[in-house]
Amino acid sequence: MKSTYDMLVIGAGPAGAFAAKTAAEKGLSVLMVEKRPAPGAPVRCAEGVGKELLREFMKPDERWVAAEIERAHLIAPDGFRMEMNPEKAGSEVGYVLHRKVFDRELVWQAAAAGSDIMVKTRACSPVMENGVVKGALLEYNGTVTEVRAGVTIAADGVESKFARWCGVNTTVPLREMETCAQYLMTGSDIDPHATEFFAGNDVAPGGYVWIFPKGEKTANVGIGIGGDRGGKPGIRPIDYLNRFVKQHFPNGKTIELIAGGVSICKPLESTVADGLMIVGDAARVSDPLTGGGIYNALYTGKTAGEVAVDSLAKGDVSRKALMKYDETWRASYMGKALERNYQIKEVFVKLTDDDLNSIIHSVAKMNMSEFNTLSLIKNIITANPKVAMKLGKAGLKSLIDSI
Numbered sequence: 001m002k003s004t005y006d007m008l009v010i011g012a013g014p015a016g017a018f019a020a021k022t023a024a025e026k027g028l029s030v031l032m033v034e035k036r037p038a039p040g041a042p043v044r045c046a047e048g049v050g051k052e053l054l055r056e057f058m059k060p061d062e063r064w065v066a067a068e069i070e071r072a073h074l075i076a077p078d079g080f081r082m083e084m085n086p087e088k089a090g091s092e093v094g095y096v097l098h099r100k101v102f103d104r105e106l107v108w109q110a111a112a113a114g115s116d117i118m119v120k121t122r123a124c125s126p127v128m129e130n131g132v133v134k135g136a137l138l139e140y141n142g143t144v145t146e147v148r149a150g151v152t153i154a155a156d157g158v159e160s161k162f163a164r165w166c167g168v169n170t171t172v173p174l175r176e177m178e179t180c181a182q183y184l185m186t187g188s189d190i191d192p193h194a195t196e197f198f199a200g201n202d203v204a205p206g207g208y209v210w211i212f213p214k215g216e217k218t219a220n221v222g223i224g225i226g227g228d229r230g231g232k233p234g235i236r237p238i239d240y241l242n243r244f245v246k247q248h249f250p251n252g253k254t255i256e257l258i259a260g261g262v263s264i265c266k267p268l269e270s271t272v273a274d275g276l277m278i279v280g281d282a283a284r285v286s287d288p289l290t291g292g293g294i295y296n297a298l299y300t301g302k303t304a305g306e307v308a309v310d311s312l313a314k315g316d317v318s319r320k321a322l323m324k325y326d327e328t329w330r331a332s333y334m335g336k337a338l339e340r341n342y343q344i345k346e347v348f349v350k351l352t353d354d355d356l357n358s359i360i361h362s363v364a365k366m367n368m369s370e371f372n373t374l375s376l377i378k379n380i381i382t383a384n385p386k387v388a389m390k391l392g393k394a395g396l397k398s399l400i401d402s403i
């Protein structure tokens with residue numbers, strides 16, 4: 001390991017790996033550090049990603065595609081099933097990945113592009129000079145080393161501390177930190193090409209239960225609920241999940257259990273500081289409605305890598321120069337979707353089971369040639385004036401503005 005690099009990346013998830021790969025391919029010297037012994041494990045993800053979205057970055061590979069999804073089912077609290085088939089689901093169909101393999105592949109690609117990688121190496125403090133981030137102190141095997149860098153990327157995920165240490169406000173309100181539990185289950189009959197989503201306040205208050213197949217008879221079965229909803233025994237995510245599994249997978253066998261958090265808040269007010277860019281979950285860019293963050297991590301990682309190259313070439317890594325990164329992702333399709341889905345999520349978490357039933361029944365009746373989030377929202381509002389009322393004037397306006 002050298003003591004000086006053009007770019008230092010903290011965290012080797014999809015966001016960090018893509019930032020490292022992008023910058024190294026363009027000739028920057030890059031070091032990426034990962035506190036875990038191996039990237040991608042343990043998996044804290046349901047591993048679903050949109051087909052078209054993923055293809056923006058890489059060609060799907062059978063080594064890390066566990067299942068191809070052709071349709072989705074949304075199950076209302078009253079048990080009514082709405083099917084979203086390819087004609088209706090449009091861009092929403094996707095893949096379920098093997099993240100253990102996928103994340104390693106991304107790190108391999110970063111290494112192949114020329115980036116140095118250190119695992120079991122934890123950034124424990126930023127190096128700062130006159131308010132400018134100049135690298136980090138890295139702890140490996142009980143020894144702390146200073147590494148200096150022209151630009152530092154905080155890609156340290158949902159539990160991110162690095163940006164906070166640099167003075168950025170990264171607080172997530174408790175109610176906007178979805179708490180999750182997930183089993184990898186086998187031995188049950190599932191449709192290997194369909195995802196299922198169960199909504200309802202008895203099933204998953206302020207969230208949903210998902211079933212994401214990973215091949216024949218195997219699936220990620222998980223739940224996310226609002227962070228302010230389930231602190232006590234009996235109403236924790238794992239309690240809801242156990243009740244769900246008992247009912248729907250009486251013969252299923254659990255081969256893995258994970259727990260984790262997903263932020264469903266607005267993105268950070270600013271994702272840059274002098275010498276620093278914040279990417280992926282650390283920037284709070286996971287989708288507030290779905291909790292999906294793989295694509296957003298790849299997109300912000302890539303954009304940050306590109307801006308690092310430009311800024312270093314111009315010799316200017318001030319907050320003002322790095323704002324190009326912040327402005328680019330906010331103006332993108334992803335940035336706009338985050339804004340819109342935040343507004344929808346704010347309504348979703350307030351819906352009663354009757355509201356949910358009425359929305360899902362009405363959507364099922366709609367004959368939409370193009371089925372995507374946008375057309376879905378428009379139709380829901382038209383068919384369910386009560387929901388429009390819940391949004392209120394201000395909510396409706398910001399939702400329409402974001403569309």
Ligand SMILES: Cc1cc2nc3c(=O)[nH]c(=O)nc-3n(C[C@H](O)[C@H](O)[C@H](O)COP(=O)(O)OP(=O)(O)OC[C@H]3O[C@@H](n4cnc5c(N)ncnc54)[C@H](O)[C@@H]3O)c2cc1C
Nearest residue numbers: 011013014015035046047048123157260280281292293294
């Ligand atoms: C239960 C659950 C289900 C999910 N399901 C989906 C889904 O189906 N689809 C989807 O798109 N998204 C899903 N997500 C979200 C998705 O997993 C994340 O959005 C995605 O992993 C974000 O990538 P990232 O690179 O920003 O962060 P991460 O993948 O979290 O990577 C951050 C890395 O930084 C490392 N790190 C942290 N601190 C330090 C430090 N100080 N020094 C060095 N390294 C450090 C961590 O060990 C980690 O490897 C889910 C999340 C959860 C919790």
